[in-house]
Amino acid sequence: MTTQEMTHGTAGQAVAGAGRPAGRPRSEKAEKAIIEATLDLIAEGMGVAELSIEAIASRAGVGKTTIYRRWSNKEDLVADSLATLKAPLPPVRGVSVREDLITLLAAMQNEAGQDRTRCLMNVAMSDADRYPRLMGRFVKVAVEPRRKAVRDVVQRGVDTGELRPDIDVDVALASLSGAMLWYTKWGNAELTDGLAERIVDQVLSGIASR
């Protein structure tokens, strides 16, 4: 086997293995147009069931093969499109656990305040049971890294002694992020000043009398 054959072989395997094209997309512009078209159609009220690669291609002004070259199926495309709505994770300073938790929760609050994001997330969540592949991919690319960021800060606090050594890290994550979810889902979190700080301080100190 020549070097050239080996290279081709490897590239071919990567395509088959990941279900995605090897290497960089031929055109970042086309990828952006496809993602925007997908989000626009969902925002206009098209459910995942009705959404077709054909409709997306037509809206994006590309051929269907251009889409299939990047995504082997609709669910992965929707998941990746939704993931682009997430703001980048804010950097944490790593000095104070309290400060870093406020940074991460404030970013969560800020993101939820965006109308378009909220609308599209509602659509995605509604189809959770019907589209496990979509949800699985979305959780992996969009939810897990954010969950991990909060968990890492809590774990660091346990390690440094800023937090009690015997806490349940999972329950801490749920109380912190769940409290913000509670506000963004049911209340008007975007109107609530200093919400991240109030949540973090109260979860840190507890509510029981000493």
Next chain:
Amino acid sequence: MTTQEMTHGTAGQAVAGAGRPAGRPRSEKAEKAIIEATLDLIAEGMGVAELSIEAIASRAGVGKTTIYRRWSNKEDLVADSLATLKAPLPPVRGVSVREDLITLLAAMQNEAGQDRTRCLMNVAMSDADRYPRLMGRFVKVAVEPRRKAVRDVVQRGVDTGELRPDIDVDVALASLSGAMLWYTKWGNAELTDGLAERIVDQVLSGIASR
């Protein structure tokens, strides 16, 4: 005006004011059939947009006027149907704040474990932005009483001194119920033993080192 006229007049006003029939429904059985038909159609994947009074009447085996006699519009009917999925609020003993919070959170966990409830709630939540009347009514009849039950226990704790006097009751509610929501939404809450107890104990004691 005779007493009889006055009585009729009052009944008539009640109908006009509430948009619902006065007095008891003529047939509890018909009402039950209408609600079951509504839930079945949603469970089969019919979105609120597609759902029609006609389809519900046909499935329930009643005439459309039988439905309109009870609900003036589709959104109220869907909200009331979804509300029937909620288990009755468990009674709290009123002795210990910790014990009562565990009772309420355990009921929340138990409810979320029901597949049908979860599926139907997903559908309802997905349409939140498109159907504000539906959501408004659902929040009023199903969500608010549960929120109030937790809030009342927390407030009682503040009043009796079991909880710190300076806590933010809203944030406490969000940390407790939000933590359970976090598990029921993203995790496998039904598989997690003693979850309500773990959440309540950690929110009570806080996670910071003393």
